[in-house]
Amino acid sequence: MSATRPANAPVTTFGPDFPFAYDDWLTHPQGLATLPASARGTEVAIVGAGMAGMTAAYELMKLGLKPVIYEASRMGGRLRSQPFEGGQGVVAELGGMRFPASSTAFFHYVNLLGLESKPFPNPLTPAAGSTVVDLEGQTHYARTLADLPPLFREVADAWAAALDELGFGDLQQALRQRDVPRLKALWDALVPLWDDRTFYDFVAQSKAFSKLSFRHREVFGQVGFGTGGWDSDFPNTMLEILRVVLTGCDEDQHLIVGGVQQVPLGLWQHAPEQITHWPAGTSLARLHGGATRPGVTAIRRAPSGQLAVTDSWGTEREYPAVLVTCQSWLLTTQIAVEESLFSQKLWMALDRTRYMQSSKTFVMVDRPFWKDVDPATGRDTMSMTLTDRLTRGTYLFDNGPDKPAVMCLSYAWMSDALKMLPHPPAKRVQLALDALRKIYPTVDIAGHIVGDPITISWEADPYFLGAFKGALPGHYRYNQRMYGHFMQDSLPAAERGIFLAGDDISFTPAWVEGAVQTSLNAVWGIVHQLGGQCPADNPGPGELFPTLGPVALPE
CATH class of the missing domain: 3.90.660.10 (Polyamine Oxidase; Chain A, domain 2)
Incomplete structure (x- = not known):
């Protein structure tokens, strides 16, 4: 697999842990997959009506399944306007x-809905027009970085030089061009070197910053790069920060005019032009009679072998597949999930997630x-x-x-x-x-x-318990377990059928693109379980995961 894009292609959230082109998969003329006729109309449960839940429900509906969405709070999740x-x-x-x-997969839906x-x-x-930086009682007015005192330029230059020490330019060029072998080789070599080290360790020990004063590091923490101060991320693993800057998450940012909650709410109401099994004009809202089901209080394996989902009013329904998109801590604090549905190693990862x-x-x-x-x-x-x-x-x-x-x-x-x-x-x-x-x-x-x-x-908020995941040093293995859980062929039968999605399952927490990408992984997993297949010309994440998936670190 050689580079597929020119050297000046824009940066996208393409990997780096799993360099799969979700944007291309979504827009392929042959569609994501097809299901056997016998599976069409099958109900599958979606726990959570945030961006991950709505994305999966919308795509599963298009393929001919009947998503049943459960929501305990309000639609939109952390896209709340x-x-x-x-x-x-x-x-x-x-x-x-x-x-x-x-965030090209997310903007696929923004554009689909015609949002500005x-x-x-x-x-x-x-x-912004103008910016004021106020530190230690000193106020500086600026429109560009050049308007600030030299100290700030020195900090910005040191940050760029520190990234270069990691081979950042080569990494980002491989990502721009979607040169998968090159990107995988470069990134996979960095994972064992930086999983155990903090963001602050990287800054303090880099050649660029070590030549400067503590004051420079302090200013970097207060003012940061791109979006503002980043000292709250200093305890996090450097891998997480490197992903952010590598994939352009800290630059060229946009707001959604009228509020971003329009995206998940829009998917709820939108009737896709191309749809299988369901009549024209079908939407998620129509399939649900205008409202989601209430929140989930329990998930267990029923004697039938299906997954039994109990809602807050005590109604229990059985499904062949359940997608859970709420934050992982809720699986022990809000939802009574039968322990045998996940391995103990996966429970460790879910419980150790730090918000x-x-x-x-x-x-x-x-x-x-x-x-x-x-x-x-x-x-x-x-x-x-x-x-x-x-x-x-x-x-x-x-x-x-x-x-x-x-x-x-x-x-x-x-x-x-x-x-x-x-x-x-x-x-x-x-x-x-x-x-x-x-x-x-x-x-x-x-x-x-x-x-x-x-x-x-x-x-x-009892339905969130935090803003988003912030991976600590040593958490890469936990992330790998959660992210790869949609690949279920090798799991014991008792652990199959329940899937995970959301930005905290992704390698890019706090960014909605991670929620969209993991929900698409789950879509593939559910379709695969029900006997569906992707077109030969448009393989899904599950087809490519065995060769392109995240590097495994020794346990």
Whole structure:
């Protein structure tokens, strides 16, 4: 298998652990697969109506199966766009809010639904307009990196040089060209070297940063690269961070106009043009009579050999296959899953998954006042702001000059998020305003706020228990077990038929592309179990997994 794309091809989330072209598989004219006539109309259970669950349900419906979706909370999962009361469609993106262009499988569905996207206002990007970096009481105004003091350029150059020490340029070129043998050889050699080492270890021990001061590493943690400060990721395995930058997840990011929750909700309502078994005009909503089934409380193996799913009202139904897309901790805290359905090694992986905390606090304001020019300085009144203060990141969303706008006053992670956890919305807003007042002493932010604030702490939600997975050193083997679980031919019969999907099952947690890709793996697994096949010209992930799957580390 040689390179299939030119040297200047865009970066996509193509592997690197399993370099399978999900975008090509989705768009192939022969479709994903076909099922035997006897299997058409078969019910399969989908636990969770987030992006992973909706993607799988939509594709399985197209193939002629009848997905039965269970949802305990609200449709969309961590793609949650909450409207402000009276805000004329203005929303707060409580979960995923910035989506890299490299997420080609996810954008397949965005484009299918005809949704609009536009550049996300990340720091030092044209979409942000201007950026303020406030560290240790010193405030710097900038539109580009060149406007900041030399220290920041030194940090950015050191980061680029540190990546080069790993052969980053060769890795990314192989990924651009989809040169599978080259990409696999380069990546698989890095896995055993960096699985046990933290992100901070990489930064501190790199030749580029070791020549510089602790202050440089500190600034790197506070301001980071691409999307802002990354010190909350310092304890994570370096492999996870390397995947992010290699696959372009930290750059060229977009928001979905009107809210990203439109994507899973759109798949619920969308009637595909090409569909097997079901009549034209069939949608997931129509198959469900307009509503999902309630949340799941138990999954067990029934005497019939099928999987029995019990919902919160006590109704039990049996299915030949069940796809679980909720976060893995819920399999012990919310759902009574029969222990024999997974191996003890897989249970270890599911239980040891470590979730990161995250909080956001939003307010709606009367207009995008931050674009007003301060006559004394000639600068924007306010800017996208990175700081070491309590708010950490403040993002500004403009919906037009005469429309209400949105401020994400604070977007924080881990210990910074835990500082917000005990406080009600009004207190969180006040804390954020107090911090921002020290950066913008003459700006009356509160005077522009209209309506009620919207806030979230994902770790406090019983149906999530955290924002997303953050793999620690030594977790690669756990990830490999979870990711490869859709390949079930070699499993004991007692462990077959229950599948896993979601960004925490993927190698790219926190990115919706991981949810989409793992759901497509599960689609292949379910179809394979029910006797279906992929076209010879369009092999699925299961056909290529034995040769292209993640490298195995010794146990």
